[in-house]
Amino acid sequence: MKRLVLMVAVAGALVVPATPASAHGGDAPDATAYRVTVGAVTPPEPGLTVRAVEAGARLELVNHTGHPVEVLGYSGEPYLDVRPDGTFENLNAPTTYLNRTLAGDTPVPAGADPAAPPRWSRISSGPSVRWHDRRTRWLGDGLPPAAAADPAHTHRISDWSVPLRAGTRTFAVRGTLDWVPPPRARLWWLGAALLAVAVAAAGRWHGRAAGALAVLAGTITLGYGISRALAGAPGTLPALVAAALAVLAGAVALTRRAAAFPLALGGAALALFGGVAETGVWRQAVVDAPGPAWCARAAVLIALGAGLGTAVTGVAGLRRRSGAPVKVDA
Secondary structure: OHHHHHHHHHHHHHHHHHOOOOOOOOOOOOEEOEEEEEEEEEOOOOOEEEEEEOOOOEEEEEEOOOOOEEEEOOOOOEEEEEEOOEEEEEOOOHHHHHOOOOOOOOOOOOOOOOOOOOOEEEEEOOOEEEEOOHHHOOOOOOOOHHHHHOOOOOEEEEEEEEEEEEOOEEEEEEEEEEEOOOOOHHHHHHHHHHHHHHHHHHHHHOHHHHHHHHHHHHHHHHHHHHHHHHOOOOOOHHHHHHHHHHHHHHHHHHHOOOOHHHHHHHHHHHHHHHHHHHOHHHHOOEEOOOOOHHHHHHHHHHHHHHHHHHHHHHHHHHHHHHOOOOOOOO
16 A cells, blocks of 8 residues: 555656646636526627636637627626737726636725726737636525525526627627536445456456556546547646556556556556546536536546556556565555
């Protein structure tokens, strides 16, 4: 077990520095109980699209209308200006500061005044923007009353609207907010444990079997991570690096007999960064990943179970090589 702990520490030293610096990387949940659905822009504005991203933590507006479109703040003040040549935020708008974080805990400067003329500051060079919007979320303490009274069913929390403006014309993007009951997390943990036992047993029976399973599990985790990255999900790099380590370790095990250390290292990295770090998707209904939620949960199950089983196989191999009796501590 001490060797396994050492492998996890080494994997962490390799993977954690690969995490990108981001002002918002830790501000989006892997999963949540609240489903934000964007309905339509009314009246329609050709070339303008709005969608919910990051498990509903933000809205994303893309402006291909050919003219500027403003997002209005909580007091009706100009908040964001999405132009064909870039996006700007109004430093005089209190909404700018309230939306800095998901919690809305950034202090609003004393000089911020919704009635003041806009003071625009460029935040990107493209015609798109993502922002937190408190109008799309549940801001109360605890569960919504309907969810607290009946936690086994989905409940409509609100119909929300975010006002927009183009020149003198005003319109809005409208949508809904629902509370969705959580999945049965215990079943996913049980599945991961059973998979870990199966992979460890396969590795004990034949070393190359563990290598093949490490390649398969790492490839699945790579595919899952890449799909999330392409969808704009933040914080996917650690899992991608861990998955690549697992694939590499499995490839070494398929071509060499002395592959205990790579298997232990790659398996530990996969279990920790592709599995344990992502288990939020087992606790909440709405996940930050494309496709059905069960696909994300299954990918995390495979990373955790196969990664742990591969790591145990590698540690057992190291013990055999050192002449110590093979024993997996509880």
